[in-house]
Amino acid sequence: MSTVDDNTTKSIASGCKPLIAGNPTFSSITQRITEIVELEVKKTPKAWFIAFSITSTMTMIMSAMIGWLLWEGTGVWGLQNPAGWGWAIVNFVFWVGIGHAGTLISAILFLFRQKWRTSINRFAEAMTIFAVICAGMFPGIHVGRAWVAYWMFPLPNQMSMWPNFRSPLLWDVFAVGTYFTVSCLFWYVGLIPDLATLRDRATNKIRKIIYGIFSLGWRGGNRQWQHYEKAYLILAGIATPLVLSVHTVVSFDFAVGVVPGWHTTIFPPYFVAGAIFSGFAMVMTLAVIARKIYNLEDFITLNHLECMNKIMLVTGTMVGYAYACEFFIAWYGGNIYEQSIFINRAKGPYSWAYWTMVTCNVIVPQLFWFKKFRRNVPWMFVASILINVGMWFERFVITVTSLSQDFLPSSWDYFVPTIFDIGIFIGSFGLFLTLFLLFLRFLPMIAIAEVKGVIPQADPHYYEHHDEEKH
Amino acid sequence: MSDKDKKIDGIIAEFSNPYELLKSAEKVRDAGYRKFDCHSPFPVHGLDAAMGLKPSKLGWFVAIGGATGGAVAILMQWWMSAVDYKVVTSGKPLFSFQAFVPITFELTILFSAFTVVFGMLIFNLLPRFNHPVFNSERFKKATDDSFFISLMANDPQFNSEKVKDFLKSIGGEHVEELIADE
Known part of the structure; x- marks a missing residue:
């Protein structure tokens, strides 16, 4: 044996911890993941039906409320002078942010060759798409006359008018639209080989036809894999700057305005870090529940969860730094309006929201410095929910504190949400979770082909080593 | 030569693991065949070179x-x-x-x-729902846990008996002719 072989042997024998626990084989991976999708309707877990009935009810209530909103106008919300942007914008930024983790996992971690991503990328990408659907809804209904929402697009019209391309709000239309489209394409490309697996296992005709059509006749030939892998790499390469640009453009909605507390150059990186932070928290919340209900602890191991906690620690700390930096610049910049808005954030009428935000986003993730907390499932579940509460409040603080106390003290007012603000926000969770539950039921929630590719048996050298042992 | 009215579209052989597939792909390439493909449930590293494929454009x-x-x-x-x-x-x-x-x-x-x-x-010439490999029942395992080499009849060197013997000689199992259903 040469030294090179020795090294290979060592890395295989001792190796790092296996990515997938429980000594999986190719067929056991196929079996474990597809059986969830292949269950007969009658055998669907009860918990799924209960959850689905709750989330779809929430969605229905939201739809009714949106109906009333469209009939009556945006006055049914707590919007007033001067806070003309309320929860709709807060929710929009919140949901777009949630989506960012999915693309980070599927694209950026792919470029960095982080193989642990294969266990979570599929449902993180699904989460992205559903979150962006929820996000896209809010600006749509916030325009008031939703039936002319198509004016946001540069479409020829009888008024011979074109949109204003210098407006960050229009940039947003393009950024979020592109983001949604690319996320769908990326997700679908990843699904093709797994849909082929479902097609080949299908026993009933309807399933055979549907999975057959959507798998496009995939046959796993290397002449196909070659282009497929190239396509996947390029998609990851273009999705990476895209995801960074999307929340950058979202932050321009604020930063390009002259309102104190918004008009700062730190917004783009600050928003991107916050988006990834909240998105990872949402992936964590969903992953902890899904792995428990579907017994997927071998696929989504404690090591995977620990990696995610590390990312939350990093991004949470970046967000904390951004909060501190904003205060520093408010003082150092010498602008009295800027200073007053920041003092008001910490000590004014919305200080309860500000300190909720700081506690959830800055203090909670700091516990992840300790391994004990990083590997404690109940704690990380609670932390992930707290982080999303905090991240929602971050957007609330940014939007509402700056608007309700603007340059003219005589126009100051206190923003109070109405039942329609609250109902539509809660209902958006219903929509998100309804879509997610349907995804869990009908599509493989873990990328089968990708997981097979990261187990040791997938590497041709694995067998070389075993041959030598026999001789 | 085989029976003309049987119309063989190609031959497939099964291999037990990625290593066998890789080694066999090299042998198929070296034997001068061009119209062949290696099917696997996940992309196998090194197959591009083993099959003599140029990088994707x-x-x-x-x-x-x-x-x-x-x-x-x-x-x-x-x-x-x-x-x-x-x-x-x-x-x-x-x-x-x-x-x-x-x-x-x-x-x-x-x-x-x-x-x-x-x-x-x-x-990839997709979508295509009628590829000859789908006529093999065993081929369904190609998206699960098995590895196949398919050699198509439009290869200039194609001769079904020779190809079958050749695929067996390099370790292929369940060597099967792909015949379209009537």
């Missing part, structure tokens, strides 16, 4: 697609705001290209993404 097409997207975005914004509907906003020039950067960037990405996906499908 998809990237070049994506570069063209992306450049088109960027050009369309710039032209659209220039024509709409500086030619067809001239409105001065915030005292900026009509063609204020700095403000047009975000949309140009987004459309570059959008066009690239469409080129990637549709380009990949075109390169």
Whole structure:
């Protein structure tokens, strides 16, 4: 044996911890993941039906409320002078942010060759798409006359008018639209080989036809894999700057305005870090529940969860730094309006929201410095929910504190949400979770082909080593 | 030569693991066959070289697609705001290209993404639902845990008996003729 072989042997024998626990084989991976999708309707877990009935009810209530909103106008919300942007914008930024983790996992971690991503990328990408659907809804209904929402697009019209391309709000239309489209394409490309697996296992005709059509006749030939892998790499390469640009453009909605507390150059990186932070928290919340209900602890191991906690620690700390930096610049910049808005954030009428935000986003993730907390499932579940509460409040603080106390003290007012603000926000969770539950039921929630590719048996050298042992 | 009226579309053989597949692919390549493919449930590293495939040219097409997207975005914004509907906003020039950067960037990405996906499908000749390999019942395992080499009848060297013997000699199991159902 040469030294090179020795090294290979060592890395295989001792190796790092296996990515997938429980000594999986190719067929056991196929079996474990597809059986969830292949269950007969009658055998669907009860918990799924209960959850689905709750989330779809929430969605229905939201739809009714949106109906009333469209009939009556945006006055049914707590919007007033001067806070003309309320929860709709807060929710929009919140949901777009949630989506960012999915693309980070599927694209950026792919470029960095982080193989642990294969266990979570599929449902993180699904989460992205559903979150962006929820996000896209809010600006749509916030325009008031939703039936002319198509004016946001540069479409020829009888008024011979074109949109204003210098407006960050229009940039947003393009950024979020592109983001949604690319996320769908990326997700679908990843699904093709797994849909082929479902097609080949299908026993009933309807399933055979549907999975057959959507798998496009995939046959796993290397002449196909070659282009497929190239396509996947390029998609990851273009999705990476895209995801960074999307929340950058979202932050321009604020930063390009002259309102104190918004008009700062730190917004783009600050928003991107916050988006990834909240998105990872949402992936964590969903992953902890899904792995428990579907017994997927071998696929989504404690090591995977620990990696995610590390990312939350990093991004949470970046967000904390951004909060501190904003205060520093408010003082150092010498602008009295800027200073007053920041003092008001910490000590004014919305200080309860500000300190909720700081506690959830800055203090909670700091516990992840300790391994004990990083590997404690109940704690990380609670932390992930707290982080999303905090991240929602971050957007609330940014939007509402700056608007309700603007340059003219005589126009100051206190923003109070109405039942329609609250109902539509809660209902958006219903929509998100309804879509997610349907995804869990009908599509493989873990990328089968990708997981097979990261187990040791997938590497041709694995067998070389075993041959030598026999001789 | 085989029976003419049987019309064999190709031959497939099964291999037990990625290593066998890789080694056999090299032997098929060295024997001079061209119209063959190696099927696996996940991409196997090293197969491109083992099969003698040239690198995918998809990237070049994506570069063209992306450049088109960027050009369309710039032209659209220039024509709409500086030619067809001239409105001065915030005292900026009509063609204020700095403000047009975000949309140009987004459309570059959008066009690239469409080129990637549709380009990949075109390169792979997909969707195609009637490929001869689907006539093999065993081939269903190609998306589960098995590895196959398929050798198509349109290969200039194709001779079904010789190919069957050859695939057996390099370790192929369940060597099977692909015959279309009538």
